[in-house]
Amino acid sequence: MEIKKGIAVSPGIAIAKALVIDAEDYRIPRRSIKPSQRMMEIRRARNAFKDAVGELTRLEAIQDETEEGKIKDIFAVHLRFLRDRSLRKKITDLVHSQSVTAEYAVSATLREIAAHFSKVKDAYISERAADIYDIERRLLKQLLGKKREDVEHLTEEVAVVARELSPTQTAGFNKEFVKGLATDAGGRTSHTAIVARSLGIPAVMALENLTDDIGEADLVIIDGNRGIVIVKPDEQTIRQYQEYEREFVELEHKLDAIKEKPAVTRDGVKITLLGNIEFPEEAESVLQKGGEGIGLYRTEFLYLNTTSEPTEDDHYQAYAETVGVFKHRPVIIRTVDLGADKYTQSKRFAPEPNPFLGLRSIRFCLQNLMMFKTQLHAILRASVLGEVKIMFPLVTSLQELMQAKLILRDVMEDLDEESIAYNKNIHVGIMIETPSAALTAATLARDVDFFSIGTNDLTQYTLAVDRGNELVSTLYSSADPAVLRLIRTVIQDAHKAQIDLHVCGEMASEPEYIMLLLGMGVRTMSLAPPMIPEIKQIIRSVTMEDCNNVARKILGMNSERQISNYLRDAARKVLPEVF
Ligand code: PEP
Ligand code: MG
Numbered sequence: 047m048e049i050k051k052g053i054a055v056s057p058g059i060a061i062a063k064a065l066v067i068d069a070e071d072y073r074i075p076r077r078s079i080k081p082s083q084r085m086m087e088i089r090r091a092r093n094a095f096k097d098a099v100g101e102l103t104r105l106e107a108i109q110d111e112t113e114e115g116k117i118k119d120i121f122a123v124h125l126r127f128l129r130d131r132s133l134r135k136k137i138t139d140l141v142h143s144q145s146v147t148a149e150y151a152v153s154a155t156l157r158e159i160a161a162h163f164s165k166v167k168d169a170y171i172s173e174r175a176a177d178i179y180d181i182e183r184r185l186l187k188q189l190l191g192k193k194r195e196d197v198e199h200l201t202e203e204v205a206v207v208a209r210e211l212s213p214t215q216t217a218g219f220n221k222e223f224v225k226g227l228a229t230d231a232g233g234r235t236s237h238t239a240i241v242a243r244s245l246g247i248p249a250v251m252a253l254e255n256l257t258d259d260i261g262e263a264d265l266v267i268i269d270g271n272r273g274i275v276i277v278k279p280d281e282q283t284i285r286q287y288q289e290y291e292r293e294f295v296e297l298e299h300k301l302d303a304i305k306e307k308p309a310v311t312r313d314g315v316k317i318t319l320l321g322n323i324e325f326p327e328e329a330e331s332v333l334q335k336g337g338e339g340i341g342l343y344r345t346e347f348l349y350l351n352t353t354s355e356p357t358e359d360d361h362y363q364a365y366a367e368t369v370g371v372f373k374h375r376p377v378i379i380r381t382v383d384l385g386a387d388k389y390t391q392s393k394r395f396a397p398e399p400n401p402f403l404g405l406r407s408i409r410f411c412l413q414n415l416m417m418f419k420t421q422l423h424a425i426l427r428a429s430v431l432g433e434v435k436i437m438f439p440l441v442t443s444l445q446e447l448m449q450a451k452l453i454l455r456d457v458m459e460d461l462d463e464e465s466i467a468y469n470k471n472i473h474v475g476i477m478i479e480t481p482s483a484a485l486t487a488a489t490l491a492r493d494v495d496f497f498s499i500g501t502n503d504l505t506q507y508t509l510a511v512d513r514g515n516e517l518v519s520t521l522y523s524s525a526d527p528a529v530l531r532l533i534r535t536v537i538q539d540a541h542k543a544q545i546d547l548h549v550c551g552e553m554a555s556e557p558e559y560i561m562l563l564l565g566m567g568v569r570t571m572s573l574a575p576p577m578i579p580e581i582k583q584i585i586r587s588v589t590m591e592d593c594n595n596v597a598r599k600i601l602g603m604n605s606e607r608q609i610s611n612y613l614r615d616a617a618r619k620v621l622p623e624v625f
Contacts, residue, residue, distance in 0.1 A: 047280050050253050052228070053519055054273035055239035057576075058248030059291040060226025061284065063263045064277075065204035067193060070186045072209055074153040075258040079145050083263065088138045091148040094188040099128050101184070120177070127181055133159075147262050149189050156182040200224070205266050209257050213237040213388060214350040217324060221245055226268035228275045230257050233522060235502035235552045236514035237387055243555070243574040244324055250275050252516035301579035305336035309582045313589040317564065319582060320376065320572040322550060326364045329371040331575045336582060339375035341498065341572020342437070342550040343368060345421065346382040355417065361424030369432035376433045378498070378548075378572075379425050380477070381418065381450075383407045383439040387514055402512060407440035412449055422457040429469035437498060441476040441483050447493055475546070479503035484532040491543035498572070499536055501551025505529050524553045525609040530562075534601065537567045548572055557621070558613040560584045565597025587620045 068074050079087055106121040127133060133155070140151040160178035163171055194215070197206065200223035210231040216238050219227075227242055232251035242249040248270030260266070260277050267276040267287050271294070276283060309317045320341030321332030329340060348356045348364055369377050385406025398404035411418040428434055438450045451474065461468050478484050479500030487497065501524050506513040508529050511522045523529075533549075540547035547568065553559045554571035560581055563571065573581060596616050603609050 047283060048259060048277040050256050050259070050275045050277065052250040052253035052256070052273050052275060053232075053234050053516075054270050055232070055234050055236075055251050056227070056242040056247060056249035056270045057294075058226075058246070058270045059287055059294055060205050060248045060266075060268040060270070061279075061287055061291070062203045062205040062225045062266065062268075064207045064260050064266045065197065065200075066257060066260060066262055067197065067206060067208040067211075068149050068186075068190055068257065069209045070183055070190055074147075074149045074186070076150050076154070077147045078261040079141075079147055080263065081145055084142055084145060087141045087146075087148045087151075090189060090192070091137050091141060091151060092134070093192075094148065094152070094185045095128055095134055097188045098181075098184045099125060101188075102128065123174075123177060124181055124184075127178070128185075149186060152185045152189065153182055156185070197224070205268050207257060207260055207266065211238050213241045213324075213347075216241045217245070217347065217350070219245070219247065221247060226266075226270070227251075228253055228256055228266065228268050230254055231514070231516050233512075233514050233516060233519045235505070235522070238514075240322075240502075240552070240574070241324060243576065244322070244328060246576045252519050254516060298579075301583055302335070304579060304582055304586070305334070307336075307582070307586065309336075309585045311564070311585055311588055311590050311593070313591065315564075315569075315590050317585050318570040319578055319585075320378075320548070320550075320570065321575045321578065322555075322572050323368070323575070326367040328575060329368045329377075332578070333371055335575045335578040337575060337578050339372050339433075340368060340377040341548055341570070343377065343379045344383065345380060346384045346388055349382065349384060350388060358420045358424045361421055362427055365424060365428035365434070366431055369428055369434060373432055376435060378435045378437050378475070379428075380437045380439055381408070381411055381421055381425075385410045402506070408438050408446055408450055409440070412446070412453075415453065418453060419457050419460075422454055423461065426457060426461055426468035426472065427466060429472050430467050434469065435473040435475060435496070437475045437477060437496075439477045439500070440479055440503065441490070442480045443482060444486065444489055444493070447476060447490060451493065477503075477550070478536050479551070480507050481532060484536050487536045487539035488543065491539055491545050494545060496546035496548065497536060497540050498548040498550045499533060501529070501533070501549060501553040504532060504551065508532060523606050523610065524551070524559065525613060526606045527604055527609065530566075530601065530609070534566055541567060546570065555581065557581065557584055558610075558617040561588055561593045561596045561616055561620070562600055562613060564588070564590065565593035565595070566601075584617070584621055592616075592620075 102121055102125050106118060109118045137151045137155045140155060141148060156178050160175040164175040166172050198218060200220060203223050203225050205226040206224055207228045211229055224247060227247055227249040229251045230253050232238055239251055248268050250268055250270055250273050253275055256275060264278050267279050309319045318338055320339045321337035322342040323329055323340055324344045324347040365379060386402045425436055441447050473495035475494050475496035475498060477500040478487060478497050502513055505524045509526055511518045513522060537547055548570040549563055549568050550572035555573040555577040557580060600609055
């Protein structure tokens with residue numbers, strides 16, 4: 047039994063067999079399998095060879111002879127290797143004799159050959175090492191690609207273990223079979239973590255080298271409450287965790303029972319709880335959990351699971367479906383927030399050197415006007431169906447806001463010309479998620495109807511800590527005094543300007559921050575749907591006087607550690623069963 051400590055990113059407990067998804071661009075660790083799985087792995091290895099030969103043959107056939115036959119020659123050499131029976135036998139023998147995965151056998155065998163080649167003095171032969179690595183990658187691509195497809199067609203319960211998972215990959219998991227997630231990389235507010243939380247799949251991230259230490263189909267426990275993964279647990283630990291799981295489900299049922307009750311503090315202050323969604327189908331779960339509308343619809347997910355750009359009608363259908371669930375309650379549609387860890391990097395010809403500071407969010411939209419206008423057109427059309435609001439992400443300056451609003455006006459004029467109905471008084475807001483926006487909030491407030499504080503990015507940009515990088519995850523904290531001072535400024539400026547103020551970053555989903563946010567003056571929060579009952583329970587257990595005291599105390603503190611400890615203790619007193 048081995049216990050690994052990471053970051054708890056999505057609550058709940060999963061006990062299931064590991065399904066390990068290796069990554070082609072990382073070393074493939076030696077992963078043992080049970081003797082009964084050997085035949086299946088050998089079959090996988092043989093199929094990978096067959097498919098790689100098929101792929102190369104097709105590529106060779108379409109190569110132009112005029113290139114002096116160079117490319118054709120390279121492919122011919124690769125094909126000769128792939129057709130070599132002794133190579134194939136060496137790999138399948140390794141799977142058989144050492145009970146290892148097909149991926150490991152392919153990688154270990156080919157790397158050994160490559161190492162051998164590179165030591166040869168003859169330059170022609172030593173350069174062949176590069177070809178062997180190329181062949182290794184091609185075979186791994188076949189093996190890993192198939193496995194990724196298999197994850198979409200699971201028939202038994204698994205815990206997915208990977209070095210890294212993309213938000214899109216995670217969004218495609220079938221909740222019925224994927225019981226938990228554990229990754230080496232990632233952080234609490236990475237988009238993959240956000241998707242896991244939205245789907246309600248227990249997850250732990252930042253486990254650093256979990257994928258090296260796990261065998262295929264090993265039993266694992268993923269404890270998304272404490273941030274722990276236990277590999278090959280003993281009988282006693284399994285029983286203990288089955289008990290934890292039962293208690294957790296019981297607590298969830300208990301909390302679900304308050305669904306119909308209002309989110310009011312003990313001294314009668316009403317708080318509005320909205321939901322964050324990535325897909326229209328999630329709107330229903332916000333309603334189920336007692337949410338009063340959508341405070342953040344991350345529409346970029348419309349782009350993330352398709353290969354072609356969504357049409358205006360795709361946008362419209364998605365918005366109409368969401369608004370249909372909430373009728374006359376607010377649905378805040380955030381315009382696409384692509385870039386950084388979402389979509390554009392994988393599709394870019396040349397990846398950006400620093401994508402989180404690059405062409406993302408509203409900047410990306412302002413440089414891709416056709417795409418931006420298509421989305422605005424669809425949002426405006428949907429605006430007559432309910433209480434739709436528009437929100438621009440990652441605004442960093444007044445000029446950027448003005449540009450975005452100008453384009454919105456253009457699109458409104460287009461709709462007027464086409465005689466298409468839309469809400470002419472649609473509310474327009476911005477996310478405050480950069481220090482520059484927070485520091486100029488008083489100015490920005492004059493031109494918008496609401497602010498929504500995106501604490502995930504605001505924390506990242508204030509502290510200069512990548513929100514998805516496990517190497518700096520201990521430095522990432524919204525309880526840092528610098529972050530809290532910026533949040534306070536934004537709240538005060540919104541109140542002075544008499545515009546609505548929401549918090550939609552993960553801070554609003556974290557129980558220990560609730561008293562502080564209320565004490566600082568927040569009255570509307572938007573959060574991951576599964577967290578709504580728990581947060582509501584906290585709100586119903588406190589008085590505004592308690593919250594004001596917490597805020598006053600915290601804002602006088604100068605250390606993140608001191609603030610975090612104080613917040614945890616205060617929350618524990620209010621709701622001991624949750625902490
Ligand atoms: C945020 O940055 O806090 C936010 C809510 O937006 P996202 O997590 O989608 O970047
Ligand atoms: Mg953000």
